[in-house]
Amino acid sequence: MESPYCLAAGGYRDTIALLSFSPPTGAGTAGHIKTIAESPTPRNTSWIERSVDKPNTLYSISEDPRGKVFSLKLVAEGEQVEMQVTAVRDINGAPAHLHCLKDGSGIAVVNYLGGSMHLFPFELDGSLSVRSKSPALTFPFPYRERLSPNPRRQNEPHPHSVMEGRSGEFFVPDLGADTVWIVHRRGEDSLEIAGQLQAPPGSGPRHAVVSKDLQHLYLLTEMSHTIYVFPIGGSLSEFKATTPIQPLTDMAIDVVPPHIPPKYASVMDAAELCLNPNPAVASTTLYASNRYESRLSTVMAEHGLEADDCPRPHPDSICVVVFTTNIDIGSGGGGKSSPKLEKVIWVETGCDVARAMSVSRDGKFVAVAGQKRGGVEIYEVEGEHGEKLSLVAKAADLENIADLCWL
Numbered sequence: 001m002e003s004p005y006c007l008a009a010g011g012y013r014d015t016i017a018l019l020s021f022s023p024p025t026g027a028g029t030a031g032h033i034k035t036i037a038e039s040p041t042p043r044n045t046s047w048i049e050r051s052v053d054k055p056n057t058l059y060s061i062s063e064d065p066r067g068k069v070f071s072l073k074l075v076a077e078g079e080q081v082e083m084q085v086t087a088v089r090d091i092n093g094a095p096a097h098l099h100c101l102k103d104g105s106g107i108a109v110v111n112y113l114g115g116s117m118h119l120f121p122f123e124l125d126g127s128l129s130v131r132s133k134s135p136a137l138t139f140p141f142p143y144r145e146r147l148s149p150n151p152r153r154q155n156e157p158h159p160h161s162v163m164e165g166r167s168g169e170f171f172v173p174d175l176g177a178d179t180v181w182i183v184h185r186r187g188e189d190s191l192e193i194a195g196q197l198q199a200p201p202g203s204g205p206r207h208a209v210v211s212k213d214l215q216h217l218y219l220l221t222e223m224s225h226t227i228y229v230f231p232i233g234g235s236l237s238e239f240k241a242t243t244p245i246q247p248l249t250d251m252a253i254d255v256v257p258p259h260i261p262p263k264y265a266s267v268m269d270a271a272e273l274c275l276n277p278n279p280a281v282a283s284t285t286l287y288a289s290n291r292y293e294s295r296l297s298t299v300m301a302e303h304g305l306e307a308d309d310c311p312r313p314h315p316d317s318i319c320v321v322v323f324t325t326n327i328d329i330g331s332g333g334g335g336k337s338s339p340k341l342e343k344v345i346w347v348e349t350g351c352d353v354a355r356a357m358s359v360s361r362d363g364k365f366v367a368v369a370g371q372k373r374g375g376v377e378i379y380e381v382e383g384e385h386g387e388k389l390s391l392v393a394k395a396a397d398l399e400n401i402a403d404l405c406w407l
Contacts, residue, residue, distance in 0.1 A: 005360060006036070007367060008083070009376065010045030010060060011402035016072075016083055021378055023365070024392050031393035033376060039083035042068050047097050048405040053104040055407070057126040058083065061095040061109065069095060069109050069120065071128045074407075087128040092116045092136045097161040097207075099170070106189070108162045108170055115139050115157030117172060119189050129189075137191040142177050149178070149202030150223060160222070161207045165232060166214040169194065173205035175222055179244070180205055180230070197230045198244035209275040211284050213325075215337055218273065219247070220255070220288055225270035227253040227288060227321060229339055251339070255288040255319035257346045260296075260311060267299045268292045271355045276386040278363025284323040284339060285386040287366055289354040290316050295372075315374060316354035318366070320345040322385045347389045350374050358404040365392075369401035376401060 005021040018037040024030055042062035051057035056075075062068040070088040074081060093114030098107050106121040107128075116136040121129045139157040148154035158176035162183075165171060170183040170191075180197035197217065199205045204223030211218065215233035220226075228247040256265040269291045276285040292299045293316050300307035323339040351370030358367050359381075366379045366389060375396035379389040 005365070006407040007358070008048045008058060008405045008407060009356070009369065009398060009401050009403070010048045010405075011356070011371065012044050012046065012400045014041070014043055015039055016041050016045050016048065016060065017398060018074075018081060018083065019376070019395070021365070021393060024380070031378060033378065033393045033395035035395070035398070037081050037083070041072070041083070041085060042070060042088065046402040047095075048403050049098055049100050049107070050405055050407055051104070051126050052100050052102060054126040058405070059098055059100060059107050059128070061098055063094055063096065065094055065113065067091045067093050067095045067111060067114065069098060069107070069118075069128065071126065073126075086125075087123075087130055089120060089128055089130065089134070091118055096159070099162045099164060102164055102168070110159035110162045110172055111136075112158050112160060115141070115159065115176070117159060117162065117170075117183065117191055119185060119191055121188050132189040134189040137183065137193070139172070139174060139177065139181060139193070142179065148176075150204070153204060153223060154178070154202070160205065163208055163210055165210055165217075171197070171208060171210070171217055171232075173208050173219060175204040175206055178203055178205065180208065180217070180219060196244045198246055199228060200224065203228075206270060207273045209273055209286065211339075212275070212277070212279070213337065216284075216339060218275070218284070218286055220270050220273035222269050222271070225254060225256050225265070225268055225290065227255060227273070227286065233336075248338070251341070253321055253341065253344060255321070256290060257293070257317050257319075260293065263305075264296050264300065264307075264311060267296065267303050267305070272357040274357055274359045274366070276359055276363045276381065277361065278386060281363060281386045282324075283342065283385040284325075286321040286323075287357060287359065288319040288321065289357045289368060290319065291353050291355060293317060294352045315348055315350050315352060316370070318347045318349060318354070318357070318368065318389065320347060320387050320389065322387050342385065343387060345387055347379070349377055350391075350394065351377060356401050356404045358406055360406045367404045367406070369398065369404055371400060371402055375399075376404070
């Protein structure tokens, strides 16, 4: 793997693809994506993460009704590279996401259909422990005694992702409950709910990122395709309060391109939310992917809606959202920071159902994939805020990709 950049690509397939990416060498030149290996794995690897301290160790899920989580290692023999499964654990039903703990001690996994979460510790070599009990934490369902805003999608808890905050607490967006659960670790492998962030009814929380200064959580909702901003800079004792934390007022950004009429935007689903990690980018720059712009008439028909004036099909877009920081130094402000919306830009991709998207670890490139068509595309990041995206490489032959992980 001589290329300075490599990615793992998983999805609704029987293998994980290992890709190399060679960036452009100068003005007017193109980059190149090459498939190095296709390694057999458990089916439907819809999320992959790299170990925080072992570069050749990866973790993934099998998004089947029963569900599995497993560890892998990259093995090179001469010119050949493959991924080998090192340990497998059964879990509580159709996992959607996993997160590698910042301290390198384990992974947290959420189950979309099981409405639950597990914590699995690691062995010394980074493989999943097969000895831990790792009991499931089952999330409550606030709409159990009343009709949910969207009965078709919100019939039970549907935790969709998990990320870690400043002090090791987990944030778990729950599409079914319109809630982001705050979860604490107890001991080696147990979990408990400690509080919640409250999203608007019917919005369907999907993915989130924590700001580089660890003061705010940016939440992307799937069904209302909106970014909400929550203050999370308080102490752990504040997170234990019985009153849910509300999003900041006047800070809701619709990520659907403005040329899509509301009638059609209602059937589009937001997918991925990424933060540019480059410390040289002083702003909080987010990239959100949209789905179904190229197949609006089909999706409208699936929802039983008329589509006579359907907009011309376009490939899906990436919404680039830039926040700068306000510092309140007035009376009582105490120097607290608050985000200020600077700009919103849409970049059209060549992807159909742009579910997978990931930013390189240095923040210089954004990779996106079409789950249905369009393959994998890589964009170079430029501009003061990382807001300019230019297509530099494409591999059109890769299919059914649901996640991309920079190695």
